[in-house]
Amino acid sequence: MWGRRRRETGGDGVGEQRRHIGGAERRARLALRHRLAGAWRAADPEEVAGSLVALHGTDPATVYLAVGARLAEAGRTVPELDRALYGDRTLVRMHGMRHTVFVLPTELAAVVHASTGLPIAAKARAGLVKDVTAGSDGRLTEAWLAEVEASALAALARRGQATVNELTGDEPRLREQFIYGAGRSYESAQTVSSRLMRVLGVEGRVVRGRPLGSWTSTQFRWAVAPPHPELPVAEAQRELLHRWLTACGPASEADLKWWTGWKVTEVRRALGAVGAEAVTLDG
Known part of the structure; x- marks a missing residue:
């Protein structure tokens, strides 16, 4: 399993011990980083999407449910998402990992496009x-x-x-x-x-x-994509992997390969680039 780099040494200061992350810590990490704990609920959809890197969006209702479960004011989910997606355009719905539709922060569009x-x-x-x-x-x-x-x-x-x-x-x-x-x-x-x-x-x-009909509609209008810079592939993959490990780690190579849709060699290259640390888990 891989997480963000954190060096730890043994009592003699020589070598490096593999950090252990127990089940309770994993649950706590996800509850906080995924904005599920009460005091950590998000103020707006942009904060939700940024915390989770991207929200699965092939089924339109999934995005609203994911945001509603994490907003401090869940009753504001529909108008706030409509504002972010279609008014301010701070969130964008686009094809990304695994040829799947995601909703993500607009500033991340260049990273997702170049990396996947x-x-x-x-x-x-x-x-x-x-x-x-x-x-x-x-x-x-x-x-x-x-x-x-x-x-x-x-x-x-x-x-x-x-x-x-x-x-x-x-x-x-x-x-x-x-x-x-x-x-x-x-x-x-x-x-x-x-x-x-x-x-x-x-x-x-x-x-x-905008969808044709309500927020649950699967029929959409189209718009010209907002402009974004062209990034080097390796740089974009490094950034995407860093964000995902921060939000969802620890994770196995198989987890990362599935979520990104990359080849194993690309996953391993990005893991090395971000300085990922191997950890042990319960079970």
């Missing part, structure tokens, strides 16, 4: 180009797709936020269809709009905006 999103985005982009061109018998080309994409992004920038239906009104070519998985059991007709917006989301170029 780049290889996923490259694979998603290649798959989109291949499926569109092959599924249309060459009628829809990569150059055609790039032109439609630029037009759609320009329309989205003009609108601020928009549904896919609104964007297809501005750029009708988004309605074009192609056959996915031709000749296979899962063959289906897909629209360019649905696949393109997902890929742009993974690439960090668009983010999910």
Whole structure:
């Protein structure tokens, strides 16, 4: 198990003993760091998200439940999250670890994108180009797709936020269809709009905006992603791992590999970069 670095020596001052973290300490650490203990409840959603690094957001209700369990005034959960996500935009909903949607502090978007999103985005982009061109018998080309994409992004920038239906009104070519998985059991007709917006989301170029309906709705408007710097991958991975160990450690390499979606070699490189300390646990 790995935690943050803390050097401890034996009675003779030589060597380094492995620190032991018992079950009671682990529970106490999580209760405080995850804002679950009464006196440690958070003042706002930004504080919750920052304390947990990121909130799982594939199911919209999950974010509200996670925040409501940690706010000092739980009754303010819905309006406060709406303010942070759609008013102040201090929180952003985006694709991140394991190709999953998370809600996280906007200033962390560059770290998440560089540390976890780049290889996923490259694979998603290649798959989109291949499926569109092959599924249309060459009628829809990569150059055609790039032109439609630029037009759609320009329309989205003009609108601020928009549904896919609104964007297809501005750029009708988004309605074009192609056959996915031709000749296979899962063959289906897909629209360019649905696949393109997902890929742009993974690439960090668009983010999910206000839902269509209540806070439990699974249908969202889209918005142009806030700009963020391009970070070196190793630097971003080091920062993300440091934050996660601080919030959730101690953790095993398997825990870290699962949560980040990284390769084992990337996990170990980041552990070395943050100076992680091996510890022992009960059981």
